[in-house]
Amino acid sequence: MGGKFNPAGRVSLLLLPSLAAHSGVVNEWNEQTVTRAFHWARYCEHIYSRFHGNPVIRGVLEKQLQLTNHSLKEAFPEYNAVSILDLGRCQDLLLLWLLNNSALPISIMKMLFETKASADSTSSDYEDVRGLCNQIIQCKSACTVLRPLLGGPSVGAEVQGEMLMERLGSALSQSSDTRRAEDFLSSVLQKFEVAAEHLCPVIAAALLTTDSAVQTASQDFLLDWLQSRLGVLQHVCTALPSKVLADLAERHQKFRDAFCKLLKKWASEMEYRVTEGEWVHAATNSAVSFQKMTEHYLTLFEACPSLRTEIEDELNAQRIADGDFDVRGLSVWGDILLALRK
Amino acid sequence: MASQMPFWLEKAIAWGQTDTPHTRNDISLHLKRLRDFLQQLLSEISSSSTTETLNRLPLLGQLLGRLCWNSHVTAEGASRGLLLQCLLALYSEHPSNAVERKANQWIQVETVKINSNINSNLHLLLFCLHSNITFFNISQTSHRCSCGSIWAVSEACVPLITCPEASPLIGALLQQQMTCIRESLSENFLDALHSAYSRYRKCFYCIFSFLIFAIELKFVPLFQTSASLKAFFPQSPPSLLIPLFTMPSGQCAHTSSLSLSALTPGKNAQNSPVGNHKVFEAWFLLVQCGYWVQMVVQLLVTSGPEDCGPLLWLLTFYHHPTNRWHHRASQLVRVFLISGPSLAPSLTLNLLVNFATFGQLPQSISAEITQKVSKLSSLKPLHSASHLSCYHKI
Numbered sequence: 001m002g003g004k005f006n007p008a009g010r011v012s013l014l015l016l017p018s019l020a021a022h023s024g025v026v027n028e029w030n031e032q033t034v035t036r037a038f039h040w041a042r043y044c045e046h047i048y049s050r051f052h053g054n055p056v057i058r059g060v061l062e063k064q065l066q067l068t069n070h071s072l073k074e075a076f077p078e079y080n081a082v083s084i085l086d087l088g089r090c091q092d093l094l095l096l097w098l099l100n101n102s103a104l105p106i107s108i109m110k111m112l113f114e115t116k117a118s119a120d121s122t123s124s125d126y127e128d129v130r131g132l133c134n135q136i137i138q139c140k141s142a143c144t145v146l147r148p149l150l151g152g153p154s155v156g157a158e159v160q161g162e163m164l165m166e167r168l169g170s171a172l173s174q175s176s177d178t179r180r181a182e183d184f185l186s187s188v189l190q191k192f193e194v195a196a197e198h199l200c201p202v203i204a205a206a207l208l209t210t211d212s213a214v215q216t217a218s219q220d221f222l223l224d225w226l227q228s229r230l231g232v233l234q235h236v237c238t239a240l241p242s243k244v245l246a247d248l249a250e251r252h253q254k255f256r257d258a259f260c261k262l263l264k265k266w267a268s269e270m271e272y273r274v275t276e277g278e279w280v281h282a283a284t285n286s287a288v289s290f291q292k293m294t295e296h297y298l299t300l301f302e303a304c305p306s307l308r309t310e311i312e313d314e315l316n317a318q319r320i321a322d323g324d325f326d327v328r329g330l331s332v333w334g335d336i337l338l339a340l341r342k
Numbered sequence: 343m344a345s346q347m348p349f350w351l352e353k354a355i356a357w358g359q360t361d362t363p364h365t366r367n368d369i370s371l372h373l374k375r376l377r378d379f380l381q382q383l384l385s386e387i388s389s390s391s392t393t394e395t396l397n398r399l400p401l402l403g404q405l406l407g408r409l410c411w412n413s414h415v416t417a418e419g420a421s422r423g424l425l426l427q428c429l430l431a432l433y434s435e436h437p438s439n440a441v442e443r444k445a446n447q448w449i450q451v452e453t454v455k456i457n458s459n460i461n462s463n464l465h466l467l468l469f470c471l472h473s474n475i476t477f478f479n480i481s482q483t484s485h486r487c488s489c490g491s492i493w494a495v496s497e498a499c500v501p502l503i504t505c506p507e508a509s510p511l512i513g514a515l516l517q518q519q520m521t522c523i524r525e526s527l528s529e530n531f532l533d534a535l536h537s538a539y540s541r542y543r544k545c546f547y548c549i550f551s552f553l554i555f556a557i558e559l560k561f562v563p564l565f566q567t568s569a570s571l572k573a574f575f576p577q578s579p580p581s582l583l584i585p586l587f588t589m590p591s592g593q594c595a596h597t598s599s600l601s602l603s604a605l606t607p608g609k610n611a612q613n614s615p616v617g618n619h620k621v622f623e624a625w626f627l628l629v630q631c632g633y634w635v636q637m638v639v640q641l642l643v644t645s646g647p648e649d650c651g652p653l654l655w656l657l658t659f660y661h662h663p664t665n666r667w668h669h670r671a672s673q674l675v676r677v678f679l680i681s682g683p684s685l686a687p688s689l690t691l692n693l694l695v696n697f698a699t700f701g702q703l704p705q706s707i708s709a710e711i712t713q714k715v716s717k718l719s720s721l722k723p724l725h726s727a728s729h730l731s732c733y734h735k736i
Contacts, residue, residue, distance in 0.1 A: 102446075141417035
């Protein structure tokens with residue numbers, strides 16, 4: 001870790017969204033300010049995602065948060081204390097803080113509830129928050145409407161995902177070592193071999209359940225386990241659609257890292273078939289296509305916009321290492337870049 | 343307006359009490375009327391102060407509150423939009439009395455409530471449902487009737503017809519083979535598709551997808567049509583009208599490129615009997631629905647040069663169906679247009695007549711074209727004029 005970045009030293013910055021959203025200063029906010037506030041909240045979530053599993057940094061963070069919360073509360077009575085768990089869902093909380101703030105101008109509220117005329121997701125700097133609430137309500141309502149359809153005799157992936165988390169949680173809490181939990185997941189894996197298609201959504205559902213302190217630990221364990229079982233991870237990333245994988249990547253830094261690594265691995269295993277004029281995955285019975293891979297990247301960028309520059313830089317570095325060609329068919333990295341920039 | 347309030351409030355209360363297939367069906371049946379009512383409400387709220395509105399419509403708060411909590415109402419894009427706009431329109435920027443202050447408070451609480459507990463895994467849910475449906479498709483060999491489940495999913499999708507996230511699921515629903523005598527898709531679902539479609543009549547890419555559907559699907563002679571679809575396609579089963587309803591236009595463009603590539607003959611099937619049969623079926627259906635060809639010609643005449651390609655392709659296919667040169671269709675069409683009418687006289691005539699009628703050309707030019715048409719078709723000028731007049735909507 002080194003001295004590269006110490007989040008504990010900038011704790012007060014992490015509390016900025018909460019401080020701003022609770023004060024009367026929002027009265028002067030416009031669309032750009034709101035967008036920046038959400039970008040900041042996303043940054044807080046990123047910090048949480050990276051460091052909540054590191055006991056040393058987490059401990060320091062928690063202590064600093066406590067101290068800063070205290071002094072802020074003394075200076076600003078309307079300030080609401082923010083815990084480390086809150087950081088993990090900073091964007092959701094920011095929205096609620098804003099809506100709860102009576103100083104928020106009605107123009108901002110109307111902007112948040114706007115119905116988007118078209119579903120075009122070309123990124124313009126300020127399109128993040130326009131219609132955000134409308135989007136949220138649409139998702140919530142659609143889920144409520146569709147969820148009962150997955151019930152009945154074949155219980156849905158969501159319920160099974162929750163059950164998986166529960167059992168994993170109890171296995172982890174029952175003993176100090178992780179052997180019980182490992183055994184449990186191994187038995188799950190056995191079933192996996194028989195009904196792989198069915199278990200991929202269950203694993204996804206397990207990782208997407210609401211964060212509570214207990215579930216976080218189970219989800220972390222499951223993520224570590226997944227990272228160590230490349231075959232399972234590969235299967236999950238082949239079976240599930242881009243959007244679900246992007247949701248997982250947005251929620252869990254570990255999954256994001258593992259997924260990006262896997263995409264790179266797949267790309268490196270591609271061969272160019274001159275007769276077909278396209279890149280093909282060399283492994284036998286591979287379900288991975290060049291098109292699917294680029295789709296994964298694009299959907300990933302939509303969910304995690306900050307990743308785009310990082311990945312494009314990486315791809316470009318690889319392209320240069322390959323010989324710095326601009327012609328199609330010579331470097332898979334170059335061709336991916338071309339496809340991403342279309 | 344005030345007279346309709348008790349009716350809608352009663353509905354909202356009934357809908358909120360239980361979530362049964364009956365309630366959901368009732369909501370689906372009333373959604374369009376509800377949208378119209380909300381539109382009227384919005385105009386009324388926007389044109390007077392909150393105090394005046396609440397005096398006139400004291401039940402308004404209750405109604406809006408209850409509707410905001412009904413997921414079947416809020417899942418549908420237009421009704422959700424109108425509902426939220428009504429809510430926010432009641433907000434007073436400078437509240438002048440206790441009533442307006444209370445209304446502001448209430449609106450704030452409602453907006454917070456409906457945005458809380460944001461844990462929705464919509465993408466995962468849609469994927470699971472999609473997998474279930476495609477699984478039903480594949481397992482048709484077991485002759486197990488899955489109609490009940492397909493029906494339930496289609497009914498649940500009624501409010502999601504215009505939701506872009508749900509379009510793959512809706513496409514999968516429409517694509518599933520209808521081998522059961524009973525109708526698999528709910529009537530409400532088909533009606534909702536129909537009204538969504540009629541807002542996008544000019545989407546010519548849909549016509550292509552229509553063609554590809556004729557080829558991809560088994561030509562099932564189950565002429566099951568819902569009453570609303572009969573008006574457009576009296577002979578065709580609803581299952582063949584799928585892509586005509588798959589929205590938004592991004593999806594249409596996607597399906598059209600799929601259809602064009604699918605029509606290009608595969609490496610193995612050069613001139614196989616199966617391939618020829620498929621092409622014939624597609625052409626036969628197109629001929630059955632000649633109205634579409636007319637629409638295409640009109641669009642061709644009135645749209646810009648960049649849109650011409652696919653339209654010309656369809657037109658040439660109609661007049662000269664063959665599976666041998668589709669992928670070179672645009673080249674051939676260019677050749678045909680340059681070298682003159684010898685290749686397909688009926689197509690030339692059709693084009694010329696439509697240009698004269700819809701092309702918004704000066705009178706003298708239209709007259710010139712009419713003369714040319716009569717010369718080419720050896721019709722007496724009287725005949726060609728009457729042919730033209732039947733297109734005029736005077």
